[in-house]
Amino acid sequence: MIVTRSWLQEYIDLSDISNKELDKRLNEIGLEVDSIKEYKIPEKVVVGEILECKKHENSDHLNICKVNIGKEVVQIVCGAANVVDAKYVAVATVDANLGDGFVIKEAKLRGEESFGMICSSSELGLPAMGSGIMILDDSIGELIVGKELNEYEKVADTVIEIELTANRGDCLSIHGVARDLAAAFKKDLKVEHFEVNKRTLIGVAKELSVTSSDIPAHLSYSICEIKEFKSSFLQDLRIAFVNIDTKDTIDTLIRYTIHSSGVILRAYDFDKLSSDGKVKLTIKKSQNSTVEVICKESVVSIVGVNQNSEFKATKESKKLLIEASYIEPDYLIEGVSSNKLDSDELYYNSSRGSEPNIEFGLNRLQKNICSYSQVLFSSGEVKIGEKLEPKKIALNIDELNAIIGNNIARSEIVNILKSLGFKLNKVDENSYAVTIPLHFHDIKNLQDLAEEVLRIYGIDNIESVHSTIVEKNRITDTYKRYKALRDIRENGVGAGYYEALTYVFANKELLQKYGFEVVNENKELLNPIVKELNTLRTTILVNLLEAASRNVKYGKKSIALFEIGTVFNSNREESQKAAFIFSGEEQRASIVNSAKAKTITIENFIKSIGSILGEFEIIECEAKNALMHPYISGEIVKNGKSIGYLAKLHPSVAKDFDLKDTFIAEVDLDAILPKHIMAKDLSNFQAVNKDLSVVIDKDLTFYNIAKALQEFKESEALLKEFYPLDIYSDESLGDKKSLTIRFTLQSNEKTLIDSDIEAVINKILDTLKTKFNAELR
């Protein structure tokens, strides 16, 4: 909503309020100021009167004008076509500085002297107003030849753009904003009386008959005959200030009045609607839950929604049927959106609650039309529909204060509500029956009233009060999970990874290309924002690969990223995963490696993942998707459960993303959250390491041996730990390989002697021999 200061001034006296105060107060009462622009007309730009205008002999488009600029009459050459119609104009006199170094000088144009420039609106920094120069009239105040244009407050106006919230339909007009300011500044709204030219002989009912049934709207009609239709300079200027596009003079006057009064107004071509000089309208509810205006079996408009262009008034129209309307927004919105009806620009106002005082709008339009046009109105109006009954709610002062949390004096509350147009009937010392003005269609309960009181009273004046805390354990599972995740994230940072944050959206084609599941069609996203984000992700890794690829483009050689976030399965169920990617250099070329960068290796990648996730085992696995290298990939097993996988990135995928050696991992988050741990007794006796080399089948993976050893360990208290130490194969071993395993033995009761150790080792060897046919090397 855009307002201008001088326009507001028509409804409320703001002469003692500075723009700064106005800005502050608007914000305080909930009308957020987006911008304030104070227009200044350059000095030495004055009102001029064109005394004579003739064509330039040596030019097709130039005119030579004699212009009275107050202290003298000067000759000015002007190129604008509309100068021939002009009497009063804005003249930039010699030495006027129009900005950007443009200073008016005496000049010769095709041999004719020119002492100044007749200006268009944009040449003076005002918004554009059609083509040609500005033609002034007394709508901006008495025109005094030679007077500085900047002294006309309606021209050098202040334009304020207000960001209105969806509940403030009441402020979608200059009058509405003024009404709110009147309460805020404790001022009265101006009341204006005016007469319009009426054809006293012909009453409107002679030419118009309307039938209607029970409708949630009210309308009012008026008829006018046009001799000459003209808008004033000020109306055109203000329409430009508030940035409304209009098609013709009728449109300008209608939109001007709507913007000013807030009432929905429409004009029809009377002759197109009439048969035998009389218009018959039928107004009724449609099956679409809207209210239609019907004439000659056509819908000529849907109230508050749109108008049939066939019957709309145009500049050729000789006689107008003018309609003012109000319809209940709730009813309207329901009808329009459930039937997906096309609506015009006025629907924005009507759906947020336009001004219900439609007579006010109609009168205003009559006044605005009459001021510069020659028109005759029929006497009276035809009014349709029941006036809405204002709602009433109970106000209890104590309850209202409890909502706000301060004790605002009863008289203050009453005065604020009265100033906003509420009617209060006292029930007892503490309570009132409040009648809500119709323009506040959104106010329905006590909390709504509290908001009205609060915004006018001023939140700045509310004393902050801390709430009391009820002692209660509020450490939820979500919080515990959050804390655990925070540790994992910190671990990731410690291991040299950067935390990434990418969209939970993905490119469906890419997911399918790399062999990931996608969300089922019947649960798919209907309105993706771009093709590249047309589905929900089922893996974080593709996003991280894209991020890595971007980083390569930025010249990064070492890329280590992790993300913890939500992924979906084909059934669109949510789970959380942690994904890791390490690409390129683990160590950049530097002093520590004698200028030789070290590329990340599978061993170091696994080590880094281990330092983040804690202990795990890895089982050889087949590639689960096309990202994984088929022979350098493994399933991550924790506490006997598979929780995810890690792998070298498949070389052809690496090529797709322009990446060097890259490793990836993705794990289920729930599986890595820390478990509760019970400590074991500590041993005070020395541990013994024993390394055993055994010859086994080449294809046997360590995981199988580890499983068997784990089982053995359960029943052997002396065996504390084992892990692979070395692997070796050569031709002499044929299809066998030699595996060295380190065993740590320790007793809680004594220092182990050789025979104790030997006994355990022999049992281990027996197990390995029985299960895997392993021989000591």
Next chain:
Amino acid sequence: MEALKSKITDCANLEELEVVRVEIFGKKGILAAEFAKLKDIPPAEKKDFAKSMNEKKVELQNIFDAKKLELEAIALQKELESQKIDISLYGYENNKGALHPVKDTMDKIIDYFATLNFSVESGPLVENDFNNFEALNLPKNHPAREMQDTFFFADGNLLRTHTSPVQIRTMQNQKPPIRMIAPGAVFRRDYDLTHTPMFHQVEGLLVGKKGEVSFANLKAILEDFLHYMFGDVKVRFRPSFFPFTEPSTEVDISCIFCKGDGCRVCSHTGWLEVLGSGVVDPNVFKAVGYENVSGYAFGLGVERFAMLLHGIGDLRSMFEGDIRLLEQFK
């Protein structure tokens, strides 16, 4: 004697000292030779001779020990010197990563409210219309729904447009009093310089008995919270509109870049909008079946906080895993 003393004290290093030790104190050394003379000394003088010899020996030993300590110290110093490196060469090998500024900001926000005994709650990203709109007093066709362009699914569900549905879920599962925040990702169909289709919010809700929770309580906590986050800033409350709160207010802080004088970041207003909040609308309580309660709620955009706190200019860069941005937060 003096000659022996200077033999020891003249030693330049431990090797020379060892030679001298053998020469003086060795089995075939000077002292041993002197003591050997004892057997030729007349018995009457033997005692004195022995005494004087022992005294000399102790004196020499002391000198020797002192010299040894001195030379050992010198030797150690030399060894240490020989190990000298230019340690300043290695100041460039920091291998730490960094947390994402948005997540890190969220952590800070959670810390504040968790310390004030707010519980942390969560909910799914895919929501139904009831939890995301209807229960929050946003009936179908309400113009305020247009404020939030929504992603829909084929089965009628949607991606939550705010974290507010977590309020509804929490109130449906718990009895008052409630004191919670819900941090998480939210989604709106908007993609330009200042909008991304996914961003993060932290939602807060406090519910007590009727008359217990007021607008003044909301004002108190938000003022304190914003001072915790942004330091010494002015806080301004503007009446506003949200369907789920009434009275509603938007909260601004004085621009942290220009201190309120007006600059590009604050669009020359001197103020930065950072929060939306209000007293919970009775229709919201009705939707979850609460009676005789009062409450306040607030919501904030984490990306906006992160951008303001760290002076990050480009919203979209935060979702691209851009290491050029992330490495600044090491």
